Amino acid sequence: MDDGNEIEIRDLNLWYGDNHALKDVNLDIRKNRITALIGPSGCGKSTFLRCINRMNDLIEGVKIKGEVLLNGENIYKKDVDVVALRKRIGQVFQKPNPFPMSIYDNVAYGPRIHGVGKKELDGVVEKSLKDAALWREVSDRLEGAALDLSGGQQQRLCIARALAIRPDVILFDEPCSALDPISTHKIEDLLQELKKKYTIVIVTHNMQQAARVSDYTGFFLLGEMIEFNRTRVLFENPEMEQTEDYITGRFG
Amino acid sequence: MNHQKREDLVKSVLFVFSITASLILLLIIIFLFNEAIRLFQEVSFLDFLFGTKWNPEQGLYGAFPFVFFSIMATLGALIIAIPLGVSCAVFLAEIAPGWARDATRPVIELLAGIPSIIYGLFGLVIIVRFIKVSLELATGETILAGSIILAAMILPIIISISQDSIESVPKSFKLGSLAMGATNWQTLRKIILPTALPGIFAGIILGVGRAMGETMAVVLVLGNSENMPEVVKQLLGKEGSSTVMQLINQVPEILFKPGEALTSAILLEMGPAQVGGLHYSALFALGVILFCITFVLSVASNYILSRSQISVR
Ligand SMILES: Nc1ncnc2c1ncn2[C@@H]1O[C@H](COP(=O)(O)OP(=O)(O)OP(=O)(O)O)[C@@H](O)[C@H]1O
Ligand SMILES: [Mg+2]
Numbered sequence: 214m215d216d217g218n219e220i221e222i223r224d225l226n227l228w229y230g231d232n233h234a235l236k237d238v239n240l241d242i243r244k245n246r247i248t249a250l251i252g253p254s255g256c257g258k259s260t261f262l263r264c265i266n267r268m269n270d271l272i273e274g275v276k277i278k279g280e281v282l283l284n285g286e287n288i289y290k291k292d293v294d295v296v297a298l299r300k301r302i303g304q305v306f307q308k309p310n311p312f313p314m315s316i317y318d319n320v321a322y323g324p325r326i327h328g329v330g331k332k333e334l335d336g337v338v339e340k341s342l343k344d345a346a347l348w349r350e351v352s353d354r355l356e357g358a359a360l361d362l363s364g365g366q367q368q369r370l371c372i373a374r375a376l377a378i379r380p381d382v383i384l385f386d387e388p389c390s391a392l393d394p395i396s397t398h399k400i401e402d403l404l405q406e407l408k409k410k411y412t413i414v415i416v417t418h419n420m421q422q423a424a425r426v427s428d429y430t431g432f433f434l435l436g437e438m439i440e441f442n443r444t445r446v447l448f449e450n451p452e453m454e455q456t457e458d459y460i461t462g463r464f465g
Numbered sequence: 466m467n468h469q470k471r472e473d474l475v476k477s478v479l480f481v482f483s484i485t486a487s488l489i490l491l492l493i494i495i496f497l498f499n500e501a502i503r504l505f506q507e508v509s510f511l512d513f514l515f516g517t518k519w520n521p522e523q524g525l526y527g528a529f530p531f532v533f534f535s536i537m538a539t540l541g542a543l544i545i546a547i548p549l550g551v552s553c554a555v556f557l558a559e560i561a562p563g564w565a566r567d568a569t570r571p572v573i574e575l576l577a578g579i580p581s582i583i584y585g586l587f588g589l590v591i592i593v594r595f596i597k598v599s600l601e602l603a604t605g606e607t608i609l610a611g612s613i614i615l616a617a618m619i620l621p622i623i624i625s626i627s628q629d630s631i632e633s634v635p636k637s638f639k640l641g642s643l644a645m646g647a648t649n650w651q652t653l654r655k656i657i658l659p660t661a662l663p664g665i666f667a668g669i670i671l672g673v674g675r676a677m678g679e680t681m682a683v684v685l686v687l688g689n690s691e692n693m694p695e696v697v698k699q700l701l702g703k704e705g706s707s708t709v710m711q712l713i714n715q716v717p718e719i720l721f722k723p724g725e726a727l728t729s730a731i732l733l734e735m736g737p738a739q740v741g742g743l744h745y746s747a748l749f750a751l752g753v754i755l756f757c758i759t760f761v762l763s764v765a766s767n768y769i770l771s772r773s774q775i776s777v778r
Contacts, residue, residue, distance in 0.1 A: 266644060268640065268643070268644060271640070271643065296646050296647075296648055297646065298646075299643070299644055299645065299646040300645070300646035303644070303645065304644040306637060306640065306641065306644075308637060310635070310637035310638060310640070310641045311641075312638055312641065312642070312656055313638070313659075313660055314659075322642070322645065322647075322655070323645040323646065323647075326645070326646065326647050326651055326655075327646065371641070374641075374645070375645070378645055378646060
């Protein structure tokens with residue numbers, strides 16, 4: 214396993230109009246590791262995540278300064294192909310958002326768009342569903358509507374859909390917050406499998422979850438990265454007082 | 466107790482009102498069919514629907530030319546209005562900045578509310594003349610002119626319903642697609658339009674209903690039986706003979722000829738027709754055809770809309 218940095222964030226600042234939502238954020242995201250982002254609501258975790266795949270470009274009035282280096286290349290350079298970038302950095306959203314089409318078509322959506330041929334498609338779909346630990350539950354109903362799946366299954370389908378485009382990095386924004394404990398558990402197990410092949414960044418409100426699944430954790434507060442460390446260290450021996458207050462629930 | 470009683474009272478009043486409304490509708494339908502039924506004691510239903518000769522003086526009541534002209538004018542309108550309306554809706558819903566959207570919405574609603582006679586006058590003065598001059602025809606009062614005017618009239622319906630259904634596609638679908646590296650165009654074509662399609666379709670069907678039922682604008686620009694050239698007179702049975710197939714084969718030609726829509730026929734002939742006579746009854750039968758067409762269209766449109774809500778959630 215390579216231990217280099219997949220992504221390096223340098224002095225990242227972001228404004229929504231006058232709202233300075235990210236302030237001088239610096240962070241290294243290691244290859245094939247799970248990096249968790251925690252912090253109170255509204256501190257900018259989702260905003261930060263959207264900076265990594267440039268989904269903030271879609272929001273009107275956003276201004277970004279600083280650098281996000283993906284394998285050393287600044288993704289905010291002028292001539293960067295955003296479409297190609299998003300193919301390398303997949304995202305799984307907070308609320309499962311499968312498309313209103315069949316399970317098969319959902320997973321095949323990305324590969325089709327990126328020109329994978331008909332012959333290979335079956336294989337890609339099967340592999341992605343297997344990697345997302347959903348294959349056994351849906352292999353006999355691939356043509357069924359994705360929206361008929363349970364919430365947990367829908368979320369794993371969204372993971373399969375993201376895997377199907379063979380990204381290097383997958384961003385998860387509170388992927389379990391709409392799910393029951395069993396589905397949550399399945400996805401946490403899945404993350405451990407996925408990190409063998411992918412670099413993972415996950416935003417979560419659940420501190421136990423961050424402690425359980427991640428290798429590194431960053432603590433955000435009011436748009437600033439307060440502390441970043443190995444997960445074990447950050448939770449057992451935080452350097453900053455604010456971090457300690459937050460993880461012990463004394464915050465506020 | 467008192468509350469309960471008052472609620473019961475309100476409930477029964479509302480019930481009576483809604484029953485009254487439905488009853489009135491039912492009465493209109495019964496009346497329409499009742500007036501029309503006399504015709505079918507003399508003329509068989511199939512002869513009426515597919516007969517190509519309409520000449521009340523000779524007792525000929527073939528409604529097909531009217532149906533045909535109505536359908537042609539409507540199809541022509543759709544060919545113009547669907548691409549224009551849907552692309553306009555896509556632009557407004559997906560591409561235009563917020564202020565442009567806010568500015569166009571009231572304008573489009575206003576367009577939908579303009580009385581149809583105004584469209585007719587506009588058509589008569591501008592479009593009919595334009596067609597006459599530019600195509601060097603004997604008269605500009607043609608099916609084509611009717612199609613153009615109808616297109617203008619159904620455009621606001623198609624735009625606003627299509628725009629609504631495109632805007633009601635959940636944002637999460639769009640974000641999901643873009644986050645996978647789809648372009649805006651791919652997202653539009655593969656996710657947004659298919660999801661919005663039932664709504665767009667319902668809007669189109671509603672437009673078809675409006676176009677088929679439109680009277681005032683059409684009667685002004687389509688020409689009428691008084692100054693109809695020979696071809697059309699033939700079709701209507703004054704002389705010569707023609708069949709349904711012949712009529713259909715002449716589509717390209719007829720497009721540049723005057724015609725008479727179902728609605729125009731009723732409007733123009735109701736005056737001369739003797740009340741209670743066969744001619745009178747035949748005009749009501751034309752109304753029945755119109756009613757059935759619009760009824761089927763509106764049921765279809767409602768059905769499609771209700772199903773779309775299920776599939777999108
Ligand atoms: N689309 C937007 N337009 C304008 N301001 C926004 C937008 N999204 C977020 N913000 C603002 O940016 C700040 C950070 O929001 P963000 O959603 O990143 O927080 P978060 O840490 O993800 O919160 P939560 O834990 O509740 O999801 C907030 O002040 C928020 O109001
Ligand atoms: Mg968030």
